[in-house]
Amino acid sequence: MSTLNDVIAQFTADADTAHEIVHGDSTTTVPTEGGPVRSISKLVADNQALIDAALGLNQRLLQWAYATSFQLVSVTRDINSAIVTASIVWPDGGTGIFTTDTASTTFPGAIDAWHATYVNGSVSHTITQPAVTRDVSGAVTAQPAVTIA
Known part of the structure; x- marks a missing residue:
């Protein structure tokens, strides 16, 4: 059975992990018991990179289409x-x-x-x-x- 001190220690560790996820930079991946979790900033940066890549492809497709x-x-x-x-x-x-x-x-x-x-x-x-x-x-x-x- 967990003691009050054990529960407080776990809560503190979880709060620190949550803090890293919320406040980490665009390169931060936080290890958790459930596996690695990207920081919010990294998640946004990764998704923006995908969007930028898609827009770049769309632009090339338009150029290729107009020129057949x-x-x-x-x-x-x-x-x-x-x-x-x-x-x-x-x-x-x-x-x-x-x-x-x-x-x-x-x-x-x-x-x-x-x-x-x-x-x-x-x-x-x-x-x-x-x-x-x-x-x-x-x-x-x-x-x-x-x-x-």
């Missing part, structure tokens, strides 16, 4: 030679599937809207180009923003 900087590996085309679907490889080695959502009926072979997947390890996104508007010669006159989900 992916490699077509295996392609299926319609009778006008427009891509219907394709296996693709992104510049960083991620893989995916390109799918035409709207092929131009006015300009056969042109693609007005599409989406592509991006998969790299446990990270996956869908990149979508909504339908563009073309002038009488087929040039794109309005291109809605590419989205990433």
